[in-house]
Amino acid sequence: MLLTTLMLIPLVGSIVVFLLPAAKATLAKQIALGFALATLVGSVLMVLGLDNSSGGLQHVESYDWIPAFGISWTLGVNGISASLIVMSAILVPIAIIAGWWDAENASQGSVKGYFSLILVLEVFIIGVFAANDLFLFYVFFEAMLFPIYFLIGRFGGPQRAYAAMKFLLYSLVGGLFMLAALIGLYVVSSRQLGQGTFDFQTLTTLNIDPATQKMLFLGFFFAFAVKAPMVPFHTWLPDAAAEATPATSTLLVGVLDKVGTFAMLHFLLPIFPEASKFYAPAIITLAVISIFYGALLAIGQTDVMRLVAFTSISHFGFIVLGIFVMTSQGLSGSSFYMVNHGFSTGALFLVMGYLVSRRGSKRIADFGGVQKVAPILAGVFLLSGLSGLALPGMSTFVSEFLVLTGAYAVNPTAAIIATFGIVLAAVYILWLYQRMMTGVPSKEVEESITEISRRELVAVAPLIAIIIALGFVPQVALNVINPAVEQVQTYVGVTDPEATVVIEGSGS
Amino acid sequence: MKVSVEYQALAPIIILLASGVLSVLVEAFIPRTLRRPIQLMLVLASIVLAFAYVVINATAPLAGDPVTNGGQVKGLRQLAASGAVAIDGPGMVLQGIILLVSFVAALLLAERQIDPQGDAFASRSSTLPGSEDERQFTAQGWLQTEIWPLYLFCVGGMLLFPVSNDFLTMFVALEVFSLPLYLMASMARRRRLLSHEAALKYFILGAFSSAFFLFGAALIYAATTSISFSTVAVAMENSSQDGLIIPGIGMIAVGLLFKVGAVPFHQWVPDVYQGSPTPLTAFMSAATKVAAFGALLRVFYVAFGGMRWDWRPMMWVIAILSMVIGSLLAVTQTDMKRMLAFSSVAHTGFILLGVISTSAAGLSSTLFYLLAYGFTSVGVFAIVGLVRDASGEATHLSQWAGLGKKSPWMASIFALFLLALAGIPLTSGFTGKFAVFTAAIDGGATPLVIVAVVASAIAAFFYARVIVLMFFTEPPVDGPSVVVPSAFTTVAIGTSAAFTLLLGIAPQPVLDLVINAGLFIR
Incomplete structure (x- = not known):
């Protein structure tokens, strides 16, 4: 019941907020924050209750939903999904604080609507990470689209209708391919077991012939690659992230996109081990292309929000790379990367949001010299930027390093090429800092940029604190993640003896 | 030959047709001012009574042998009227769906509050559009109460259509429900010329398709010397007269596919949906589709089941064309009713997937889809009828802009x-599609599912466009x-929305129902 309760908290919160009279905007925000913090407490208790000696599913609960189709309400977490839930539960209250005044001037939609939608989104986020019935996962996967769609479409920038529609259509098309594969998988399970099922753990026991595996794998992978997003299915992300409010972008890029990579790791590898191995070289190639393409386009952007969106595409390349090399370093690196990336990108989006709301422009050229006018803001900017480029000492460094060492053991070429992505990351972050923060402030910048407010600092400081803390003691997170990674490797039937050699080699 | 009439099994059909006769008498003998309430009560009462009989029949102790009935233990499941009618599980489910949808649609037909001049039908359809007569009758508030006997005959015919067990009974049922539809389609109160055009097109094309059906039945008879489905099925397996049988199957398919609105027999759909009075469009889009698919299922499962390897390629092509052309043309539409008409063509393609499966799962999933689609379709057209400006319904897409702000509730239900x-x-449409796919x-129709x-x-895309x-x-x-309707339409929309949600969130009871309905009897 723990996980269902965890979903009920934000659900009740969203209903309460929605039912408030429109005039009580402040009360709506406070209640929303209260429920978000309660969810955070609940999720921390959930992760503390995990038994780290086992990588299997824990806190499992299962109830029949539509027995005729073998569909059940099955929730459960392992170390990876639990840490992603905690990451989301941290980001939601931060997004609420950071977006405190976002909905005030929205042309459509009310303040309470904004915060109610964020809480609805949190319900589905927890659901999608905890679902261990593939159908239930699919439902949450699709259901997540709608709060995001309205958050972008009602509260976003001038091009919001276009961006929201593009986001929705890309996701729906991806979702439909997943649906086709899901039905195929169901039919396969009903032929093998007599009665079809969507239960994840039962599905891992199936013996699917390789040809069918490859077809079904592609259906799922397409949906997850759109969601992640990987090049060439990524074009919706920059539009969506640029038009959404910074708080929405934080949740969209920081949490929602993780669902794609999480699902690759959690569902694709265990259910389709043969197909995963078969497609791994192709996917690794795509991942490396994503790393470079995202980074190069980030360098070329003139819009700060789009820039951050493209850096994420590059980062998702690293995550996918780590997953499909299937070594323990790669997998745990990717899992840890997902958590770190949520915090790091969240911090970047929020700081950019602070700057954009002050200056009234998203163009990089409209800034310059901010560090003279608002030094603390510039400092926060620099810290979040450095976490984005994976500076040693930051948690992002640990995960990126793990991914690269893990990749080297299996595919040295890919690992070596990907390493140059780090150089590009330094270029886009430091050059961005140089253009926006250094130099002589223009008259407009002097007039419009004010120092970071206490509310804004409260929102972004925890993120930076977590990034630095996890950078120094990554074991806190890795201890939770690693058992689950071993479990995934058992499902796929891979071991990594070579990786051990590499670790020893690099250590000496 | 001794002719037997099983009154209980046939009760739903008899009730509707007898009420139709009674309703004609009401038209003849009751003063004009009293007709509407009496007719309305008659219609609603007979539908409720017929539904009660369907439920009684479905829960009655099994008349036949459980073994030959696929292990079923309840329900009448018998041949009636000397084998002309087959009352069985799927048949009763189809009758139940038709009656439910007809009840909701009758509420829409009865609506008088949304048009300041009266209901959705012309005050006197015999007057010339735009004439002085028309103006006078409208000013005096005349209502065309003849729609009610027509409606009763129509529903009666629809109840018979999917349970007919031979080609002639099926043809009679087809005509009994089609003729009233042609008439009612011509009676719109507003844009009467468009309505006349729609009705004429519908009638002429419908007559053609009926002729095809009849001709096909004649060819089958020539090959098998029988019109009864079960005899035809046996005779076909042993027959070598493919030259008669294959064209016969094809022609019967044309007749039935016309009624369900499958490509390439769909040309009438957008015109008729657009021109007809909107409450009638709601009724047609739901009930006609259910009845016609019921008949299609029975013919292709029972009579032509053994020939499935011969007709499947044809059905594949038609299903693909319906899905693809229906969806593509819907994207290009600028009129709400036409867009929904093309969407209905696409849905025909989806439902055909269930027909093509020719399995127990195919049958039960098609039944579920029909129930789900029926209610959604009624609901969607009910709301289309509410969006009006001074000249009547505002069906151009651009006129729907910003309705979410003016009437958030109606717009939200429409979005649902x-x-x-x-x-x-989490909507009924998903469960239906999932079951059919x-x-x-x-x-073995994986490529079809990918096309789907x-x-x-x-x-x-085009549904989302409307929501945007x-x-x-x-x-x-x-x-x-959005006009505020009376309780009639409110109840109709509420019921449809409730079914749409319920069948999406908790479909298990209905799934049990359609799965336990079992197979067609022979």
Whole structure:
């Protein structure tokens, strides 16, 4: 019941907020924050209750939903999904604080609507990470689209209708391919077991012939690659992230996109081990292309929000790379990367949001010299930027390093090429800092940029604190993640003896 | 030959047809001012009574042998009227769906509050459009109460259509429900010329398709010397007269596919949906489709079941064409009713997937889809009828801009229906599609399902476009508004919305129902 309760908290919160009279905007925000913090407490208790000696599913609960189709309400977490839930539960209250005044001037939609939608989104986020019935996962996967769609479409920038529609259509098309594969998988399970099922753990026991595996794998992978997003299915992300409010972008890029990579790791590898191995070289190639393409386009952007969106595409390349090399370093690196990336990108989006709301422009050229006018803001900017480029000492460094060492053991070429992505990351972050923060402030910048407010600092400081803390003691997170990674490797039937050699080699 | 009439099994059909006769007498002998309430009560009461009989029949102790009835233990499941009618599980489910949908649609037909001049039908359809007579009758508030006997005959025919067990009974049922529809389609109160055109097209094309059906039945008779489905099925297996049988199957398919509106027999659908009075469109789009698919299922499962390897390629092509062309043309439409008409063509393609499966799962999933689609369709057209400006219904898409701000509740319910039509999870449309797709893959039609998924993706675009239009666009200055309807329409929309949600969130009871309905009897 723990996980269902965890979903009920934000659900009740969203209903309460929605039912408030429109005039009580402040009360709506406070209640929303209260429920978000309660969810955070609940999720921390959930992760503390995990038994780290086992990588299997824990806190499992299962109830029949539509027995005729073998569909059940099955929730459960392992170390990876639990840490992603905690990451989301941290980001939601931060997004609420950071977006405190976002909905005030929205042309459509009310303040309470904004915060109610964020809480609805949190319900589905927890659901999608905890679902261990593939159908239930699919439902949450699709259901997540709608709060995001309205958050972008009602509260976003001038091009919001276009961006929201593009986001929705890309996701729906991806979702439909997943649906086709899901039905195929169901039919396969009903032929093998007599009665079809969507239960994840039962599905891992199936013996699917390789040809069918490859077809079904592609259906799922397409949906997850759109969601992640990987090049060439990524074009919706920059539009969506640029038009959404910074708080929405934080949740969209920081949490929602993780669902794609999480699902690759959690569902694709265990259910389709043969197909995963078969497609791994192709996917690794795509991942490396994503790393470079995202980074190069980030360098070329003139819009700060789009820039951050493209850096994420590059980062998702690293995550996918780590997953499909299937070594323990790669997998745990990717899992840890997902958590770190949520915090790091969240911090970047929020700081950019602070700057954009002050200056009234998203163009990089409209800034310059901010560090003279608002030094603390510039400092926060620099810290979040450095976490984005994976500076040693930051948690992002640990995960990126793990991914690269893990990749080297299996595919040295890919690992070596990907390493140059780090150089590009330094270029886009430091050059961005140089253009926006250094130099002589223009008259407009002097007039419009004010120092970071206490509310804004409260929102972004925890993120930076977590990034630095996890950078120094990554074991806190890795201890939770690693058992689950071993479990995934058992499902796929891979071991990594070579990786051990590499670790020893690099250590000496 | 001794002719037997099983009154209880036939009760739903008899009740509707007898009420139709009674309703004609009401027209003849009751003063004009009293006719409407009496007719309305008669219609609603007979539908409720007929539904009660369907329930009684479905829960009655089994008359036959459980073994030959697939292990079923209850329900009448018998041949009636000397084998002309087969009352069985799927038949009773189809009758139940038709009656439920007809009840809801009758509420829409009875609506008088949304048009200041009266109901949705011409005050006197015999007057010339635009004439002085028309103006006078309208000013005096005349109502065309003859629609009610027509409606009763129509529903009666629809109840018979999917349970007919031979080609002649089926043809009679086809005509009994089609003729009233042609008439009623011509009676719109507004834009009467468009309505006349629609009715004429519908009638002429419908007559053609009936002729095809009859000709096909004659060819089958020539090959098998029988018109009874079970005899035909046996005779076909042993017959070598493919030259008669294959064209016969094809022609019967033309007649039935016309009624369900499958490509390439769909040309009438957009015109008729657009021109007819909207409450009638709601009724047609739901009930006609259910009845016609019921008949299609019975013919192709019972009579032509053994020939499935011969007719499947044809059905594949028609299903693909319906899904793809229906979805693509819907994208290009600018009129709400025409867009929904093309979407209905696409849905015909989806439902055909269940027919093609020719399995128990195919049958039960098709039944579920029909129930789900029926209610969503009624609901969607009910709301289309509410969006009006001074000249009547505002069906141009651009006029729907910003409705979400003017009437958030109605717009939200409309969005729910659109999401269900698009097949989004947690709506009835999704469960239906899921069931049908599963049956199709299990029946070896994986390529069809992939086409269906692509068509769904295209379809999602134009449904989403309407939602965007309603919620994210500024309303035009002199745009239409949502009229506040009377309790009739409110109940109809509420029921449809409730079914759409319920069949999406907790479909298990209904799934049990359609699965336990079992197979057609022979």
